[in-house]
Amino acid sequence: MWSEFTEQKRTASFLHQSLQYNRLSHAYLFAGPKGAGKKKMALHFAKAIFCVRQDGDSCGTCKSCRLIEEGNHLDIHRIAVEKNVISIEDVQTLQKKLSYRAAESSHKVYIMEESEKMSREAANSLLKFLEEPPRGVVAILLTSQIHSLLPTILSRCQIVQFQAPSPEQIASQLEAVGMKAGLARTAAAITNDFEQAHALCETESFAQLRSLMIQLSEDIWERGTYALVTLHDKLLKQEKTVERIDLFLDLLLLWFRDILLCLLGQESQVMNIDQVEPLQKQALRISQRRLATGMKIILETKNRLAHYANLQLSLEDMVLRLQEG
Template identity: 40%
Template structure:
């Protein structure tokens, strides 16, 4: 994997590649950002560029060092994943032991901690000592969705590399070029932070089912269909019941589409296969009316997060919007 293969995050790429070219690298980095924004992929690209024997600022993919990385057997890279719910002190001790050996190329070793915010207190304190007094030349990459959860002393000793959600337009172009369903691509690109996360959503059965159920619920609300029956049959008794958070996210996009239609921005519609229906019903309320529906959606989402009864939250939301 190289930098060119990663969509978005141009500022982070630039900072890392400038450091590689000028040989001014930090001894520790914190890759912080939302799930699916490309943090792990960027870590792999950075490690590849660092070890590559041909290029200064990106992996060539062909030299011996790049081939070792591709096969997952580079002796100077140590990758740590949580053991169960957390990264434990024994894992950090094992890391320190591995780094007591000399580098195979007489260069720098690299260790990556994925989900670094899940370190136990003991593990974090042990890592802090290792950051301050490395046994051999080393670069640390701490990957996290919540960098603020790391010890302040660890935060202060590492260079922050912020990751942001990839723009939906950019994701759509790539995913559509891969031949994925346009109807699902448009929704996934707005709900996911990056390509991998969007691609994963599209390939899961419940995602398409939840989209279909959401559309039917919205149409039932606009007509005379008893939506309570739909809730029972299509939500409560289906896999959708386990993904009500995503259902409400999709509903939010639906109401945004209504506003896009009101203001003549049809090219911005997410539910492209429902464009004709949206065009007929968008003017049944004014912009304030649809914004009110969005506010109810946000409130229902908050109640879900506070562990309120999910079926009751959904039914009360639908009654309120009706």
């Protein structure tokens, strides 16, 4: 149902209406960042075109909807990038398939992912096709890099702009590809970008850096000056962690935010979702005011380091000030 697309309401409602009022274009370009749900929306749009309901939405259960879901609908063609390019052969094969009469209905739909990866010849070949579209054929091109497409292609398509995905949306997509929930949510909150968050989750050091941050935070609240030992031995002596100190501070900032959410009884909203217990434990020891001051101190430290302040002195100072509260 279109109503399920809560993150892209305006786009969903636009596509829904174009079907409801019979204003189907022959070519759409879905443009927006990776992770915004373009592919999912394209499939839903295709379902709505073929669904027995014929009221602009899809039921999800009729034969057409099921065939599309399974990737077996004969009138839907999907072109995905292979070896990082969409070649002229790919486009010609598609055109040949589309020249046959529709097998199941009066429409044929093709969905081209990462359409910016068409070679120049492929794009020119597709262009001719977009200029004289065969009856009943609907093109849905997807791209996260609209500026890499030929202007002539853009001018032949109805451009449908997607909003940047929310951290929650990015996190659930990362989880769908097998990333652990706690890391996925943390990475999504820090980068707000699907690709970057995905890359973070895949580096082993990200999980280590987060564990180290959690330990330092515990030591700050509970172990007095021992926190400085942790800072020296675990963080400053390791070349790998020193290189990623800015990320470390981002993680610490997010951790403080999560403690605050626990203090407010909003545990369901924390990003370090797999660490609710330690978060709650730390929340018992710190006041709201102290957390707010703490976040300010972390931000100041980030700022000082961005201006080439001494790393060791800045971090020691941060730890001591956090303890003073």
